[in-house]
Amino acid sequence: MIENLHTSQISVGVIGLGLMGSSIVAALLVSGHPVKAIAPLPEDMALGPHQIEEQLINCEQSGLLSRSVNSYLKQLTVSEDYNALQDCRLVIECVIEILDIKKAIYRKIEEVVAADTVIASNTSAIPISILQQHVSRPVRFLGIHWAEPAYMTRFLEITCGQQTEILLAEWVYALAHYWDKEPTLLKKDIRGFVTNRLMYAVYREALTLVENGEATIEDADKVFRYDAGSWMTLMGVFRRMDFLGVPDYVEIFKNVFPKLSNSDNVPAIMQEMIRLKARGVHTSHGLYDYTSEEAKEWNDAFTAFNQDIYKLAAQYPGDKIKGSV
Amino acid sequence: MIENLHTSQISVGVIGLGLMGSSIVAALLVSGHPVKAIAPLPEDMALGPHQIEEQLINCEQSGLLSRSVNSYLKQLTVSEDYNALQDCRLVIECVIEILDIKKAIYRKIEEVVAADTVIASNTSAIPISILQQHVSRPVRFLGIHWAEPAYMTRFLEITCGQQTEILLAEWVYALAHYWDKEPTLLKKDIRGFVTNRLMYAVYREALTLVENGEATIEDADKVFRYDAGSWMTLMGVFRRMDFLGVPDYVEIFKNVFPKLSNSDNVPAIMQEMIRLKARGVHTSHGLYDYTSEEAKEWNDAFTAFNQDIYKLAAQYPGDKIKGSV
Numbered sequence: 001m002i003e004n005l006h007t008s009q010i011s012v013g014v015i016g017l018g019l020m021g022s023s024i025v026a027a028l029l030v031s032g033h034p035v036k037a038i039a040p041l042p043e044d045m046a047l048g049p050h051q052i053e054e055q056l057i058n059c060e061q062s063g064l065l066s067r068s069v070n071s072y073l074k075q076l077t078v079s080e081d082y083n084a085l086q087d088c089r090l091v092i093e094c095v096i097e098i099l100d101i102k103k104a105i106y107r108k109i110e111e112v113v114a115a116d117t118v119i120a121s122n123t124s125a126i127p128i129s130i131l132q133q134h135v136s137r138p139v140r141f142l143g144i145h146w147a148e149p150a151y152m153t154r155f156l157e158i159t160c161g162q163q164t165e166i167l168l169a170e171w172v173y174a175l176a177h178y179w180d181k182e183p184t185l186l187k188k189d190i191r192g193f194v195t196n197r198l199m200y201a202v203y204r205e206a207l208t209l210v211e212n213g214e215a216t217i218e219d220a221d222k223v224f225r226y227d228a229g230s231w232m233t234l235m236g237v238f239r240r241m242d243f244l245g246v247p248d249y250v251e252i253f254k255n256v257f258p259k260l261s262n263s264d265n266v267p268a269i270m271q272e273m274i275r276l277k278a279r280g281v282h283t284s285h286g287l288y289d290y291t292s293e294e295a296k297e298w299n300d301a302f303t304a305f306n307q308d309i310y311k312l313a314a315q316y317p318g319d320k321i322k323g324s325v
Numbered sequence: 326m327i328e329n330l331h332t333s334q335i336s337v338g339v340i341g342l343g344l345m346g347s348s349i350v351a352a353l354l355v356s357g358h359p360v361k362a363i364a365p366l367p368e369d370m371a372l373g374p375h376q377i378e379e380q381l382i383n384c385e386q387s388g389l390l391s392r393s394v395n396s397y398l399k400q401l402t403v404s405e406d407y408n409a410l411q412d413c414r415l416v417i418e419c420v421i422e423i424l425d426i427k428k429a430i431y432r433k434i435e436e437v438v439a440a441d442t443v444i445a446s447n448t449s450a451i452p453i454s455i456l457q458q459h460v461s462r463p464v465r466f467l468g469i470h471w472a473e474p475a476y477m478t479r480f481l482e483i484t485c486g487q488q489t490e491i492l493l494a495e496w497v498y499a500l501a502h503y504w505d506k507e508p509t510l511l512k513k514d515i516r517g518f519v520t521n522r523l524m525y526a527v528y529r530e531a532l533t534l535v536e537n538g539e540a541t542i543e544d545a546d547k548v549f550r551y552d553a554g555s556w557m558t559l560m561g562v563f564r565r566m567d568f569l570g571v572p573d574y575v576e577i578f579k580n581v582f583p584k585l586s587n588s589d590n591v592p593a594i595m596q597e598m599i600r601l602k603a604r605g606v607h608t609s610h611g612l613y614d615y616t617s618e619e620a621k622e623w624n625d626a627f628t629a630f631n632q633d634i635y636k637l638a639a640q641y642p643g644d645k646i647k648g649s650v
Contacts, residue, residue, distance in 0.1 A: 097576070198553070
């Protein structure tokens, strides 16, 4: 059935129109799909369409659109009624990380979609193998983990749960290339996905250094921005070693690994943030403090930087220069 | 004495003209300093001046020079004779990471320089407090840790040893701003510096995932390039949390920290690399394999990317948008 449609004719459903959900909708519209967006919350219904339009305008300003914003919006249906999902070949759940809420949503999806429609979660907190237990046909369930903003990042992590049919994951993998992503396909469901595992190893170490008074928050940010940042988008971690010379790394492994934090605990700095209900730029108070003007400047800087690095990354595609494993 | 000179009149010495040493020389020349480069090895003497000229041509092509390449080269002395260091206010050692070799070099430096000349090491493997024990006046010894290529990265990590006079470190910190860096100043000598500690936490986790068959080398590189890479240069790690919302991170900490690798061992993959004498792009064999053409393409891509990200970073300076700690 899937095979008979041109890719751009495949309808995709998205459940949840928060920041992430609406940017996924925008990404799918830009790729040419008809999108059926379900708003489970009243505020999603009120704000979602406006957010999506804003994001499409962003895309237009960045030169990602080949037609008018309106012509993309015509492909969009926003509804509170799950029946809108009927013709979707793929439905992406993108709601709050609470299992019971997700379960209820999967039930509603399965009531209306075809038996071979793929159902995906954008979760970054709950293992796919667990979510999968709450759908009637677990083989067609998998994880599609996006980065914000979905229409202007190349990252996409596709994760199988224990029961996922691999052919369906490979179909999503192929679709992701059509969306202009650089997807990864994880056939094993590891706790925390690959990107989380790597970044949380950094967070554990960085927080430990700060707690021990060995580095400041500002210093840790500076070294990552100007050292890691200077090669990350080109190389990733392993090719970086190939580039700088593998043996030097091994010498440093011997010295540094035994010094690294092995803590399981949530660091006190972060517990304090929770106590203070600090939410960073969103509340003007976080690991840094912000005036509302500074918070806005950071938001604007992020939007602008994202466009810049997205374009820069496109000049250095992974497949152009091989160097195979 | 330092105070009476205009910064650009301060002579700086560099010992060792390998890849890193010669790019440090280029960086210092571009900043306007007279540079006395000491070549401890015959190949440094033979290749160093040529490499430095090439790097200055690189700088010219990237628009970093305000005068001709030759006018910068006129400020450069390359010699095997340590007496050339006599008028230097700062000398940076940049030789192989072998303590005995470094010790011998510090002796030669101290024989010729003034009592208040600052001596620094570019080491990334040996603690400053240990190196410091091998100079006659440890208060004037510190670490200056550069990133490659030194003339086109903003990273600079200044590290005090236990006996370093902090005022001298602060003088280097001020100088580093004159060099157009975004320096960090670590008053405590921690094992592995901040950038190593953070990146080696990533390496430990990434290698463990690959060893367990939970991710491929290519997948780990992809997620870092396209996820972390999409915000790293703008934000670093802590501000990223402020941006995405601190509480979500804390939830994931609880789940992911207990899953992270706590291994002290050099992973088998890396031991195998050592056994095979694999040195990545330099030998066409490493974590990836390369034809000599692909190795060249990666080298060229790195040169080009470095220029691009260097310019991009300059549009988002850390000090422009505050958000103070």
